[in-house]
Amino acid sequence: MVNRGNTKFYEAKGMYADSTVFDIFSYRMLLGDPETALTKPNSMVVTVSFAEKYFGTENPMGQSLTIDNQEEYVVTGLLEDIPQNSHFTFSFLISMVSDKSGLSDNWARYQFYTYLLIVENATPEVVDTKFPAILAIRIGEENAAAVKPFLQPLTEIHLRSHLFREMETNADIAYIYAYAAIALFIILLACINFMNLATAAATRRTKEVGVRKVAGAGRRALALQYLGEALLMSFMSLGVAIVLIEIFMPAFNGITGKNLSANLTDGSFLLPALLILTVIVGIISGSYPALVLSRLSPIRAIKGESGGAGGSSLRRALVTFQFAVTITLMIATAVVFSQRRYISAKSLGFDKHHLIVVPLRSNLLKSNHEAIKIELLRNPNISKVSASANMPGGSDYGVPIVADGLPPGETFAIRHLIADQNFIDTFGMEIVDGRELSTDYPDDERGSYLINEEAARQLGWDQPVGKSISIPAFKREQGTVVGVVKDFHFRSVHTPISPVIMYVQPSNWLTRISIKVLAGNIPELLASIEKIWTTFDPSQPFTYSFFDEEYDGLYNREKKGQQILGYFTAIAIFIAALGLFGLVTFAAETRTKEIGIRKALGASVSSIVSLLSGEFVKLVLIANLFAWPAAWWAINRWLENFAYRIEPGLGTFVMAGLLALAIAVITVSTQALKAATANPVEALRYE
C-alpha cells in the first residue's frame, strides 16, 4: 500500500531495481538523472500515471510517499508510462539499496530477476559457462552444484519461455502459429470462392471472350484483363477490411482481453505486409479464371461453350478442399471444447466453490489471525475458516526437503503448501492415511507434516506415516509425517500432479484467510466480514476475492484462445457455405433447360434436387477423407499439452462430418428446390 496523506492505494506493480536498470532498459526518463536516481536508499522512480494519481499536477520530484505505513521514499525520477507490450511493466521502482531483507545480497535466494547486457560479439552460451565458478565462490561448491543458471534472450521470453514464476504471464508461440494458420486457411477459402464463382460466371462471359478474340484481343491481353479485375477486387476488399478492423477491433480486444491495435501509419511491417498479401490474394484468385478464359478458342467461345469438363473438375477439387478445412476446424473445435468440459468436470481433489479469500495485509492482522477466525466463525453463514501462506493455483516455495530414505546429501523437490490446521477441512480435501494436522497436538506447530500420495509414491514410501522430514532452508529440523492427503491439483491440469508437502509456519508467514461460506446473502456476509477486518486493523482497505474465480484464472488465456477458435470455425463454415451456395445457384441456373427437359419427361422434384445436390454431397463426403487424418494429427498435438486429457473418439469425427454434410445439404437444397419446383414450361420456352 502506498499513501500520501489520505491518498492511499494498493499498488501491485512496484519493484526493487538496481541503479543500473536504466543502462539495460530503454525507459524514457522525463525528470531526474538516470545515473543517480536509484543509487541512494529510500529513493523511488515513478511513472507519469502513477505520479498523477498521487500528486495530480504538482511536480513529483522530491515529494515523498509512505509504503506499507512504514518507510518513506523520495521521488527521484519520472518515467514515461511503460508500454503495455513491454516485457514487464511497473508503476514505480525502488532503489535496491533500500531493501532491508538482505536478500538482494544473498546469492542462494532467487528473489530477483537478473538481466545482463552482453557485449556485442559474446554468445550467451559462453557466458553461461562462467556461472558455476562465480556461484561456487558466492555460495560454496556444494550449493552451487544444485543450480544451473542460464541466459535466455529477452525477445524470446514472451513467446517461448515457460519457466516457473515468469515475470509476466507469457504468451505461447504455438497459439500464434495456430491463429496464423487458421487465418491463412480462411483467406484460402475465400480465394477459392472467388476462383470458383469467377470461372463459373466466366462460362457466361464466353461470348464476350469470343467477340474480343475475334476483334483481335490476344491471350495475354485477355489474361491480364481478368487478372486486373481480380486485383481490383482484392484491393477494394482491403479497403473494406481496414474499415471492418477499425469497427471490430474494440470488440475483439474485449473478447481476448488483449490490447491489440492495427496501426497502419506507424511505419511498421503491417502496411507493406497487407499490400503484399492483397496482391498475392488477387493473383491467386485471378490467375485461374484468367487462364481458363483466355484459352478458349474464339469459335467455341462465340457458340457459348464453356471451358469444358476440366474447369468443373478443378472446381470440385477446390470445394472438396474447402470442406476438408472446415471439417478439420469443426473437429478441432469440438475436441477443444470437450477437453475444456473434461477439465472443468475433473475432480480437483478439493472443493473450490463457496470460498471467499481475504488477504492478511498487515502484521497486526497476521498476528491476530486466530482471533479473526474465531470472530468469523460466530457468523452462522460461515462454516469453516483457514489461514494460509499460499493456496492451490497460486505460487509456492521452491525449496527442497530432506527426507528418510534419500541418499545422504540428496534433497527432494516438492511443492509447499503452508497453512494452519484447518486447511484440509476448509478446502474439502481428503486424508487417505494417518490424520490431519490439529491444534490438539501442540507438536503439529513445528514438527508435523502432511504429504500427498504423489510425494509418498516418488519417495518410495509404502508406510509414509511416521517417516521423518526436514526443511533446512526454512530451518525446520527433523519432523514427522502424520498423514497423507489424497492427490489434488495444486497447479493447472496441464501439469501432472506434483509432490506436495503441507505444514504450519509461524503467523508472520500467513497471507490470507479462506472462508467457507454457506449459500446465502453474499453482500451482507461480505459486509460483516469487512467489519471484522476493520476492527482488527482499521488502517487497511478491505479487499476480497472468490477462490473459484481466482483458480479458474489459470485457464483464462486458454479459454479465450478457444473462444477465438470457435469464431474462426464459424467464419470458415460460413465462407465455405457461401461458396457452395454460389456454385449451386450457378449450377441450377446453367442447367435450367436440362431441369425443364427432365421434368417434362417425368422427373420428380426430389430426383431433381438430388441431381443438383448429389454432386456436392459427394464432395463433402470425400472431404472427410482428408479432414479426418489432418484433424487427428492436430488435436493429438494439442492434447499433448495436457497431463490429463480426453481420448477423442470416432464419434467426434462422424459428428463433424455429418454437421458439414447437413450444412452443405441445407445450403444446396434450398437452391436446388427452387430450380426443381420452377415451371418446366419456363425453361423450355427460351432458346
Place this chain on the structure above:
Amino acid sequence: MIKTSGLKKLYVTEEVETTALNNINIEIDAGEFVAIMGPSGCGKSTLLNVLGMLDNPTDGEYYFLDHEVSSYTESQRANLRKNNLGFVFQSFNLIDELTVYENVELPLLYQKVAPAARKEKVMAAMDQMSMTHRKNHFPQQLSGGQQQRVAVARAVVARPKVILADEPTGNLDSANGDEVMGLLADLNKDGTTIIMVTHAPQYAEYSNRVIHLLDGRVVSEKMSGAGRA
C-alpha cells in the same frame, strides 16, 4: 381420351395481362392425328403445354383419360405425364451433357424400368429412328435432323399413348422435315395419338384433323388429309 371444356389461360405480368387461351372446348379421341395451326402468338404452344400437363390452365376443365387434371398437383401430373405422354420440341431439347443413348433412356429411368428391359427398349427406339450407329455421340455432334430423330426416339421409347409435338419441323430443312413427319405418321399408324403444332400446311396434311386458333380461340376444326379420305 382428351376433352377440355371452357379452358382458359391467363398470363399476368407486371405490364400486361395476356389471355393466351380463351374458352377452348376440344375433344380428341385415341388414335387421332391432330394438327394445331394459327399465326404466331395465338396460343398454340400454350395449348400444347396445357394438354401436355406441363402447365396448369387458369380456368376450365381438362379431362385426360377421364382424370380431371386441372387441379392436380405437380407430382400427380408428373406421374400421368411420364406414363402416357411423349414430347417433341421445335428446338429438340436434348441434354447436351448426355449421349444419344442416355437421352433416349431418360424417360425409362423416371418410369423405373428395369435395366435389361430398358436397354432393349432404347435400342428398339433408336433402331426405329435409324440412330443406333450414333448412340455414343453427344447432341452437339449431330445435325439438326439427327437431333430431332433422337428427340422422337426419346418421345416414343416409353410407348406413350400420346405424343405432343411443338413445331417438330420448325428448325429443319424440308428433307429432314419430311423424314420426321414420316416417322410421326408411322407412329400414328401404329396407334399412337399425335397432337402437333405446325405452321406448314403441307405437314398439316399428315393429320386427320386441323384445329385453327386465333387469339386464343378455336376458329375452325376441319377434317384434313387422312381424315377426309
